[in-house]
Amino acid sequence: AQSVAQPEDQVNVAEGNPLTVKCTYSVSGNPYLFWYVQYPNRGLQFLLKYITGDNLVKGSYGFEAEFNKSQTSFHLKKPSALVSDSALYFCAVRDALYNTDKLIFGTGTRLQVFP
């Protein structure tokens, strides 16, 4: 069965420092992986995705994520955090083996960037 784990409920980082939000997944086939961000009282915004190709994927707002097949991970990163990055981040996966349209979401990680 498909699943996504975000082991940290909250990540705290000082502005200007690098940030990492962790995500691991479990699928039967090849994974299609996504990161979304949710600001307060807003819907989810798409940040980036990994389908195939380079393991390092660049996305919106300076975020990037690294696909690691051996560790079944897709951690979200940013070299220098901004206070405005404070939000709720969701990792999601789709299993290519099942060719399904359903996205499976992780439980979310709240990122808090302190000035």
Next chain:
Amino acid sequence: SAVISQKPSRDICQRGTSLTIQCQVDSQVTMMFWYRQQPGQSLTLIATANQGSEATYESGFVIDKFPISRPNLTFSTLTVSNMSPEDSSIYLCSVEDWGGDVGTEAFFGQGTRLTVV
């Protein structure tokens, strides 16, 4: 990317009543979905809204409680029926235009924050 308008953005409703949430997309899309996000929790898929046919519901969700319409490729509604305080959640409309490409990302409306009192 698709622009999604979801209405209402929030509502406070009496238990036992029903609320219909509308989702309008600025372009024709293949797939439309409805999610529930309970306070402090992740997104749970309620159903897939199929154009021209009945919605496909996930385990734990039934048509009598969450009737869905999808009259065309740009519009869908979700009704939360006979509401109880446990239905207090954010309800999100999502669209994909994947055409068979499962690498396509989903886009979301801004959500409807429902409080049942």
